Amino acid sequence: MGGDHGPNVTIPALAKVAERRGDVRFLVYGLEEQVRPVLAKFEKLGSVTEFHHCEVAVRMDDKPSQALRQGRWKSSMWKAIEAVKSGEADVCVSAGNTGALMAMSKFCLRTMATIERPAIAAIWPTVRGESIVLDVGATIGADAHQLVDFSILGAAMARALLETDRPTVGLLNVGVEEIKGQEEVKDAGRILRETNMKSMDYRGFVEGDDIGKGTVDVVVTEGFAGNIALKTAEGTARQIGEYLKAAMSRTLMAKIGYVFAKGAFDLLREKMDVRKSNGGVFLGLNGIVVKSHGGTDAEGFMAAVELGYDMVRNRLIEKIKLDLDQFHARLPQVGRPLSAADDNI
Numbered sequence: 001m002g003g004d005h006g007p008n009v010t011i012p013a014l015a016k017v018a019e020r021r022g023d024v025r026f027l028v029y030g031l032e033e034q035v036r037p038v039l040a041k042f043e044k045l046g047s048v049t050e051f052h053h054c055e056v057a058v059r060m061d062d063k064p065s066q067a068l069r070q071g072r073w074k075s076s077m078w079k080a081i082e083a084v085k086s087g088e089a090d091v092c093v094s095a096g097n098t099g100a101l102m103a104m105s106k107f108c109l110r111t112m113a114t115i116e117r118p119a120i121a122a123i124w125p126t127v128r129g130e131s132i133v134l135d136v137g138a139t140i141g142a143d144a145h146q147l148v149d150f151s152i153l154g155a156a157m158a159r160a161l162l163e164t165d166r167p168t169v170g171l172l173n174v175g176v177e178e179i180k181g182q183e184e185v186k187d188a189g190r191i192l193r194e195t196n197m198k199s200m201d202y203r204g205f206v207e208g209d210d211i212g213k214g215t216v217d218v219v220v221t222e223g224f225a226g227n228i229a230l231k232t233a234e235g236t237a238r239q240i241g242e243y244l245k246a247a248m249s250r251t252l253m254a255k256i257g258y259v260f261a262k263g264a265f266d267l268l269r270e271k272m273d274v275r276k277s278n279g280g281v282f283l284g285l286n287g288i289v290v291k292s293h294g295g296t297d298a299e300g301f302m303a304a305v306e307l308g309y310d311m312v313r314n315r316l317i318e319k320i321k322l323d324l325d326q327f328h329a330r331l332p333q334v335g336r337p338l339s340a341a342d343d344n345i
Contacts, residue, residue: 120280131214140222140224
């Protein structure tokens with residue numbers, strides 16, 4: 001029910017996934033009068049879909065607290081998350097209200113035993129391919145303990161998605177020198193260096209321009225800086241697109257040149273379109289939840305669903321638990337990073 005277009009985007013997207021993935025099954029939750037007519041247009045999808053009517057749909061402008069009060073136990077968003085908790089579903093995918101989705105996911109699924117706060121991980125197109133950036137908005141401000149957690153979560157996702165046994169990890173900072181940055185970032189860096197985990201290759205600090213370069217597989221930051229970086233990148237991509245459009249229509253020769261270079265420009269547009277590779281994964285919960293961009297189209301929502309499919313197929317939750325166990329086994333040797341919970345310090 002979520003996103004700018006609701007079932008008119010999400011249902012056709014599921015139909016595309018059903019054509020590509022023969023082993024997938026869907027549980028769809030929503031308002032019957034809106035979902036049924038769209039679902040009826042896709043006969044094959046109907047054969048692999050179980051629809052559940054819900055009386056409440058969380059609105060895009062609902063505050064998280066409001067969504068919890070009015071939609072807990074009965075909204076389509078809650079029911080979808082609850083299906084993951086009960087084991088009926090392997091992953092929940094939604095294009096709905098991000099704050100409400102995170103609040104309900106935390107309340108319903110809970111965080112893993114040693115994780116203080118969850119993170120939202122985004123897949124970032126780079127000149128080398130793709131990287132993972134987290135957190136992009138779930139946790140505003142993070143201490144060293146949480147930054148280390150994010151590093152472990154991001155590395156596990158990289159192993160599940162990028163098919164690398166030991167992904168490279170960097171902490172986003174104002175410089176690459178060890179003396180620069182906030183104490184929380186420097187302390188997190190020290191812990192990651194000293195634990196020297198087998199599941200990741202910690203490369204130290206990275207700067208903002210390293211994200212697009214693809215300097216490391218996983219870029220770790222707190223949610224305030226991460227969300228600004230994400231929105232800046234999306235805005236810049238749209239800005240460049242507008243520049244190209246204006247330049248290619250300015251003169252007759254430019255228009256002729258565009259005809260010959262159309263294939264190259266189409267590839268560039270696809271690479272820069274955030275809707276085509278959209279899907280933020282909520283990491284640190286006892287279950288997999290994927291948040292699709294609210295303004296996405298069917299191709300974008302299909303990408304989010306297939307991202308969730310890949311996370312399940314590649315056993316993301318198992319990888320995270322193994323990495324957390326390894327980290328906490330090594331932690332007594334180097335000393336635990338300071339946490340906001342240490343009120344006596």
